[in-house]
Amino acid sequence: MKHSILAAMALALSTGGLAAGEVAPSQVKYEDGAVMTSLTGTPGDAAEGRKIVGSKKLGNCVACHVVSDLADVPFQGEIGPPLDGAGERWSEADLRGIVSNAKMMFDGSMMPSFYKTEGFIRPGKAYTGKAADDTFGPLLSAEQIENVVAYLVTLKE
Template sequence: MKRTILAAAIAGMGTIAVAQTAPNEITFGEYGQIETSLSGLVGDPAAGLEIMVNRGKGNCIACHQVTALEEYPFHGEVGPSLDFVGERWEEADLRGIVANAKMTFPESVMPSFYKTEGFVRAGDGYTGRAAESEIEPILTAQEIEDVVAYLMTLKE
């Protein structure tokens, strides 16, 4: 994997800077799994929950039912229920599915949340026009890690 960890201290702060893996540098396993953190950091389950229900970000519940999130309205039935997903899948598998589900399930209609190239016709926001500049991923590397951290909490 073309991944660099910078062990340099940030100017006098004593903080370690960690380089994230760019979307086009990901190495997927045979079944679409991504073994290491995309951001180089551990995910935050609370932040992941916010992304799961945020209609402007991940909006996972638009397609998936999650009993633990029943206080949020409008759960979808397009994708499978995410109840107990933390028991059914390994962290690396979930990271791969959230980043680019088509690597695990080629026929999936789930968006590729961490992909920036290889689109048939990427649009420019909601304008109906083709994108004229580089496409940004839907979620950042850290947001992927946060969602995965939340999904790992969904156990019996």
């Protein structure tokens, strides 16, 4: 029993805590900014994605984007384009790439990279004013990215 627990802990550490079949942030393959394959190997949950897009503690997409479907969420931003019709403007692969790392598709984008863990100039540890440590991870998990993409695909004009 003790050995199986230790083996499970070693496996979790070696994979960075990733679920089986999950693509690590540093292993995501971009093709002209799009990510063709799922980061988890399973379809996302649009209802959960809706929660993430509207949550000020998770995706906080509404800080920069207007989403009519989330009219109950106050103080929506106008920095980024409205997300209404996102499912018609972009493919699922495009949306996955944009949410993962918008800068791969839109060079000068101010949108944060939600699934990136390296290549930063000076990452900090949350809001502590200290340098990042070994707990530094992406803003959203692979599953959360897939959930957001599943929701955005449903937004038609």
